[in-house]
Amino acid sequence: MSAEHPPFPGEAACISYAHRCDLPGLFYLFRRTFDLADVPRAAVLRIAGDSRYEVFINGSRAGRGPLVSGRRCATFDAFDATSRLRPGPNVVAVRLYVSLHRDRTLDPPAWAGAGFVADLVADGARLFVTDEAWRGELDRAYGFRRPRRSMWCALFEDYDARRELPGWTDPPFDDSAWPPVRARKGGMPWIETYEPRPKPDFVFERDGRFRFAAAGTLRWRMDPEEYYWVRSDDSAYEALGDTLPGATPGSPFAPLSLAAQPDRASWFRLIAEEYILGRPSFEIEGDEGLTLDIVWAEKKMNADPLLSPMGRMANWARYVTARGRRRFTFFDLHGFREIQFLLHPGRGVVRFHGIEAERQWTMRCERGHFEASQADYGRLWRAGARTAALVTTDHHSDNSFREQAPWSGDQEWTKMAVYVSEGVHPITSRQFRHFARGQARDGRFPSPYPHNMSLLRALDAHRQAGTGLDLPDHSLGFLCSLARHYRYSGDRALIEVLWPAAVRAIEYFDALCDERGLLDLRRMDESWIWVDWRGLKDRSAPLNALWGAALASVSELARALDRDAAPWEQRLRRLRAAFTAAFWDGRRNLFVDRPLHRPELGENLSQLTQAIAVVAGLLPAECDRARLAADLTALDGRLGTATPPMQGFVLSALEPLDAEERLHVLLARQWLNPHILDFGTLPEFWADNAGVVQSLCQGGGPMVSWALTHYVLGLRPIAPGFRRFAVKPVPGPLTWARGECPTPAGIITVEWRCDPARRLVLRAPAGLTPEIAPGWQA
Numbered sequence: 001m002s003a004e005h006p007p008f009p010g011e012a013a014c015i016s017y018a019h020r021c022d023l024p025g026l027f028y029l030f031r032r033t034f035d036l037a038d039v040p041r042a043a044v045l046r047i048a049g050d051s052r053y054e055v056f057i058n059g060s061r062a063g064r065g066p067l068v069s070g071r072r073c074a075t076f077d078a079f080d081a082t083s084r085l086r087p088g089p090n091v092v093a094v095r096l097y098v099s100l101h102r103d104r105t106l107d108p109p110a111w112a113g114a115g116f117v118a119d120l121v122a123d124g125a126r127l128f129v130t131d132e133a134w135r136g137e138l139d140r141a142y143g144f145r146r147p148r149r150s151m152w153c154a155l156f157e158d159y160d161a162r163r164e165l166p167g168w169t170d171p172p173f174d175d176s177a178w179p180p181v182r183a184r185k186g187g188m189p190w191i192e193t194y195e196p197r198p199k200p201d202f203v204f205e206r207d208g209r210f211r212f213a214a215a216g217t218l219r220w221r222m223d224p225e226e227y228y229w230v231r232s233d234d235s236a237y238e239a240l241g242d243t244l245p246g247a248t249p250g251s252p253f254a255p256l257s258l259a260a261q262p263d264r265a266s267w268f269r270l271i272a273e274e275y276i277l278g279r280p281s282f283e284i285e286g287d288e289g290l291t292l293d294i295v296w297a298e299k300k301m302n303a304d305p306l307l308s309p310m311g312r313m314a315n316w317a318r319y320v321t322a323r324g325r326r327r328f329t330f331f332d333l334h335g336f337r338e339i340q341f342l343l344h345p346g347r348g349v350v351r352f353h354g355i356e357a358e359r360q361w362t363m364r365c366e367r368g369h370f371e372a373s374q375a376d377y378g379r380l381w382r383a384g385a386r387t388a389a390l391v392t393t394d395h396h397s398d399n400s401f402r403e404q405a406p407w408s409g410d411q412e413w414t415k416m417a418v419y420v421s422e423g424v425h426p427i428t429s430r431q432f433r434h435f436a437r438g439q440a441r442d443g444r445f446p447s448p449y450p451h452n453m454s455l456l457r458a459l460d461a462h463r464q465a466g467t468g469l470d471l472p473d474h475s476l477g478f479l480c481s482l483a484r485h486y487r488y489s490g491d492r493a494l495i496e497v498l499w500p501a502a503v504r505a506i507e508y509f510d511a512l513c514d515e516r517g518l519l520d521l522r523r524m525d526e527s528w529i530w531v532d533w534r535g536l537k538d539r540s541a542p543l544n545a546l547w548g549a550a551l552a553s554v555s556e557l558a559r560a561l562d563r564d565a566a567p568w569e570q571r572l573r574r575l576r577a578a579f580t581a582a583f584w585d586g587r588r589n590l591f592v593d594r595p596l597h598r599p600e601l602g603e604n605l606s607q608l609t610q611a612i613a614v615v616a617g618l619l620p621a622e623c624d625r626a627r628l629a630a631d632l633t634a635l636d637g638r639l640g641t642a643t644p645p646m647q648g649f650v651l652s653a654l655e656p657l658d659a660e661e662r663l664h665v666l667l668a669r670q671w672l673n674p675h676i677l678d679f680g681t682l683p684e685f686w687a688d689n690a691g692v693v694q695s696l697c698q699g700g701g702p703m704v705s706w707a708l709t710h711y712v713l714g715l716r717p718i719a720p721g722f723r724r725f726a727v728k729p730v731p732g733p734l735t736w737a738r739g740e741c742p743t744p745a746g747i748i749t750v751e752w753r754c755d756p757a758r759r760l761v762l763r764a765p766a767g768l769t770p771e772i773a774p775g776w777q778a
Helices: 224-231 375-390 410-421 426-437 457-462 472-489 492-510 540-560 566-583 607-616 625-634 644-653 660-671 674-679 703-713
Strands: 014-016 026-036 043-050 052-057 060-065 073-080 088-098 115-122 125-129 135-138 158-160 182-184 193-196 203-207 210-220 237-241 256-260 265-286 291-297 314-320 324-329 334-343 348-361 369-372 715-717 724-727 736-743 746-753 760-763 769-772
Touching: 026 125, 043 052, 043 060, 043 088, 052 073, 060 073, 088 115, 203 265, 256 265, 265 375, 334 348, 369 375, 369 703, 375 410, 375 660, 375 674, 375 703, 410 472, 410 644, 410 703, 410 736, 426 472, 426 492, 472 492, 472 540, 492 540, 540 566, 540 607, 566 607, 607 625, 607 644, 625 644, 625 660, 644 660, 644 703, 660 703, 703 715, 703 736, 715 736, 760 769
Parallel strands: 073 193, 158 314, 724 769
Antiparallel strands: 014 115, 014 182, 026 088, 026 135, 043 073, 043 115, 052 060, 052 088, 115 125, 203 348, 210 237, 210 265, 256 348, 265 324, 265 334, 265 348, 291 314, 291 334, 369 736, 715 724, 736 746, 746 760
16 A cells, blocks of 8 residues: 555445345445545545445546455455546445345455445545445346345346436436435444555456357247246247348347347347456447346357356346447456347337447466467467466456356466466465465365355265365365465565464364374365365375375475474375375376275276375385376376366376476377367366366466476476576477566576577576576577
8 A cells, every 4th residue: 555545444434325235136326426626636546345346436437346355354446536536526436236145255254234435535635435424325227136146146137227327427416315324433344454456457448359159039938037047948939030130140240230029039149259257248229118138158058049047157137228329338247258139029129339348357468478389389378378367356266257256276276377477476475365364263274265155065966064165175275385386486475474374274184184194084074075076986095195295385385484394294204104005006006096984985096196196295116107107198088087177286297207298198188179279268177078067267277378388388496486497398299489487586588499409598587597408508
C-alpha cells in the first residue's frame, strides 16, 4: 500500500442493504454522491467486499472484484479514480452480488451477512468512507430464481432489461427513494487483515472473434425449462431445421436478425477462435418482452443439436429484451469456448449487432518463450502457459469454469508453468502465505482453500467417508511445492515465515504412521484420500510415496534455513525401508499398489506410484533404473496412466532416472495430439477419455511447459533463484530450439542447434553463473 494513503479500512463501515441484507443470491445497488470544487491530483477508490462487485465512478466502470481472499484476510482493490472525477457533483456506484455460504468469497466462519467496505482517497486524505450516508436498493432487474449454490453450480443470471434502472451509475440519478444502508462499524466482522491486490492488475479486453458453429429452429415438446433443468436431450423438442438466414456454419459472426415466431424457437451457436476466460457480452436491438436463453460451455458434449447446460462445464442464463438498442455483459466469470443463443417463441424481432467476450487476464505469458524446429513443441508450450494464465486470477485455481477455487493439490503444478512463463509471480507467494494461514491447530491444511465448503457424499465412490475438507495428499503436495518454489525463487524470507507451518504439518502426518513408519489409512477415516482419479484401486502406495516426497522437501528446506535436517532425514530413511518392504516387487522391478488394509481390492500397478517414489528418492538399491524409466514412459497399458494434472510427477521423475530423452516419447504419445493442440489449453483427462465431462482447461496440465523449458531448452536451476544454473539441452528429434526463461534476476535466453558443432548461444543477467553441459559449444 502506498505510503501516502491512510490505512485501509480505517473508519470505513461494512455496509449492506437495509432490508433483507442477509438474503443470498440477489444483486444490490449502492450509491454515494459527493461534490468536488476541483479534481484532485491523484485519487484512488479502495474497496473490499463479499461476495462479488463491480464499481462505477460517474457512469464509467472502474473495475470488478473482489479477489478470492484467505481465511480472515480480505483483498482490497485500489482503482484509479482521478480521470473519472470532475468538478461539481460526482457519484460512486457499486453493484454487489451476495452469494450463498458455500461460495462466499471471503469465507466467513459462519453466516454473518454480506456487504463491502470502501473509501475514496484524494491527495493522501480520505474524502469519504462507507457509512450511513450511502444509499442502497435491490437490483430488481435480476430475478431470484437460481443462485449459485457452490463452486459446482454456476450463477444463473436471470436478467429482465425492462426492469433495469437507466442512469443509476450517473450523478443526476435521483436515489432519494432508496433507503439508507445498514452500516456495521469496524469493517467486515470476520476479517482480521486487509491486503492490497497483488500486481499486476487485471486486464480486461473485448474479443469478438467468433464464427458460427450451427443454427436452426425447433418446436418444444415440453416446457423448455425442463430441458435446461432436467432432461437436456432431444426428446424435449422437435428439430424443424438446421439453418438460419445469415448464420452459415464456419463463417465469422456478422450482425444477425431473428424474428420470433409463435410456434417455434430459433437458435444459433458460436465458437470462439480460442479458449476465453471472461464474460459473454452482446449488443442487441429489438422489441420488448422477448426471451433469450444463453448457454456457454467449454465444449459441446451432448449428441443432440443444442448445446446443453447440464454438463458440469456449461452455464445457462436468461435475458428478457427491452425496446431499443443496448449492450449487456454477464456478471459471472467463466472460461468457455462455445456460446449458444436461443430466441423463444413470441412476436417481434431481435437484431444481434455484436457478440463478444470480455476477457479477463492477470497473467498473459509475455515473459517466457519457447519454440523449436517442430512447431508443435512451441504450440504445446504456449498451450500450457495459456492454461496457467487462464486458471490464475489472484490465485492459482483448479480450472477456469467449475472449480474456481484454489485447491491445494493439482494446481501446485501450475506454479511450475508460471515460473517458466511469468517468473516468480507475486500471486504465487501470496497463495503460499494464505494457505498456511488457514492451517488447523493439529497441522492439517484445508482443501479447497479458502472456501469453507464440503463436497457431496456422492463422491464416496472415489474416497473414504469424510467431509472433503481434509485431503492429506494436498497438504503433502503443498510441502513439495514449497521446496520447488524455493529452488526457483530463492525467497528465503518466505520459507522462514512458513517453516513453522511446514513442521506442524509433518508432525501431524507423523502421528498418523504405524510402527513401520507408513501412513495408516485407518487413522485417516475422515479424510478423502485422492492422489489421482485414474488407474488406482487404492491410495496406500502413492500416498505413502507422497509422504516421502514431503519429508525430502522439508529436509531440503531445513538445510536452506541452516536448521538441523537430521530428524526429517531419519524419518525418510525409515520410510524408504518400510516402503520397499511393503510395495517393491523385485521381479517386476516396480512398486505394486498393494492395499495395506483393504486386501479385497487386490493389487494395482500405476504410473503415478512409480513417479512419486522416484521423486521422493524411495528407490531401492537393486532397482534397474533404465528398465523402470522404460516402463514408466511406455504407455502400453501395463501401468495405469496418471491424469494430466498428475503428470508433473512423471515429468519430474525423468531427471533422477537419467531418462530425460524419454520426455520426447511422452510428448509424442500423450501431449502432441490434435485434441490438445487444436483446443489450445490442457485438459483434466486425456483425449481417449474425452467423454468425461470435466475441465478442458485444468491447472495441473501446464507442467508440460516447465518440462519443455527444463529439459528441451535445458535451463535448470542449481542454486536457489538461478544463482547457479545448468544449460543441458535434450534435443530428441529436434534440430534447434530457442526460448527465454524469467528468473528473479532477469531473463535467461538460450538458443541451440544440433549441427556438428552443437552450438549454443546463452544470455544471462549479471550475477548468475551458468554450467554448460559437456558436448555443447557456448
